[in-house]
Amino acid sequence: xxxxxxxxxxxxxxxxxxxxxxxxxxxxxxxxxxxxxxxxxxxxxxxxxxxxxxxxxxxxxxxxxxxxxxxxxxxxxxxxxxxxxxxxxxxxxxxxxxxxxxxxxxxxxxxxxxxxxxxxxxxxxxxxxxxxxxxxxxxxxxxxxxxxxxxxxxxxxxxxxxxxxxxxxxxxxxxxxxxxxxxxxxxxxxxxxxxxxxxxxxxxxxxxxxxxxxxxxxxxxxxxxxxxxxxxxxxxxxxxxxxxxxxxxxxx
Numbered sequence: 001x002x003x004x005x006x007x008x009x010x011x012x013x014x015x016x017x018x019x020x021x022x023x024x025x026x027x028x029x030x031x032x033x034x035x036x037x038x039x040x041x042x043x044x045x046x047x048x049x050x051x052x053x054x055x056x057x058x059x060x061x062x063x064x065x066x067x068x069x070x071x072x073x074x075x076x077x078x079x080x081x082x083x084x085x086x087x088x089x090x091x092x093x094x095x096x097x098x099x100x101x102x103x104x105x106x107x108x109x110x111x112x113x114x115x116x117x118x119x120x121x122x123x124x125x126x127x128x129x130x131x132x133x134x135x136x137x138x139x140x141x142x143x144x145x146x147x148x149x150x151x152x153x154x155x156x157x158x159x160x161x162x163x164x165x166x167x168x169x170x171x172x173x174x175x176x177x178x179x180x181x182x183x184x185x186x187x188x189x190x191x192x193x194x195x196x197x198x199x200x201x202x203x204x205x206x207x208x209x210x211x212x213x214x215x216x217x218x219x220x221x222x223x224x225x226x227x228x229x230x231x232x233x234x235x236x237x238x239x240x241x242x243x244x245x246x247x248x249x250x251x252x
Contacts, residue, residue: 008028020043024047028199084108085167087108087162095154105160106164132156132159133156134160172191
């Protein structure tokens with residue numbers, strides 16, 4: 001039986017006097033890819049930034065309602081520990097420029113002051129780079145700067161940096177929007193493999209991408225959740241006419 005790992009209840013959030021998302025009720029299923037879709041400015045990024053409490057980093061941010069991770073209220077959790085369980089990959093590849101590939105993979109441990117023996121560090125780096133299909137490409141270049149590589153390789157390195165901490169969930173905000181088609185397909189193939197071990201929530205403008213890889217789709221419009229369901233249902237027989245108009249390209 002499929003189980004919910006994230007439960008969002010009566011949730012609203014925004015900045016200052018502006019509401020970005022309102023009255024969201026949504027359950028995210030474990031070990032599935034859920035795509036958050038909708039036109040620009042509909043609240044997609046705000047929603048996922050709330051899931052790992054990055055939204056609060058903005059001094060004008062506010063929220064009301066609750067989000068639960070495995071039945072526990074995330075707003076009662078230590079944010080450092082929460083973000084180790086729920087990692088995030090951003091729109092543009094952003095390896096830390098002052099760190100080597102080896103150090104980039106271990107950045108979560110370094111930032112959190114977690115000490116590891118050298119054999120443990122070596123094992124984590126090798127295993128994680130293999131998970132993102134990068135090991136063979138970089139195993140002889142581990143001490144080079146991560147920004148020297150292609151955009152697709154850099155984004156896989158950023159995914160490795162998140163995976164190294166063994167998160168339960170990965171949030172991805174338009175992770176392929178700055179990549180070429182070949183790199184985009186490589187990232188999509190990677191995500192489909194990773195969902196066996198981790199739950200994936202991806203914000204994407206790319207309708208074709210969502211139809212290729214998502215198990216479930218949440219469609220947001222003007223800050224509200226308009227429709228949520230299995231991707232084949234959303235793409236072939238959406239219940240809401242607004243969803244249908246968006247998917248047919250009438251607005252975006």
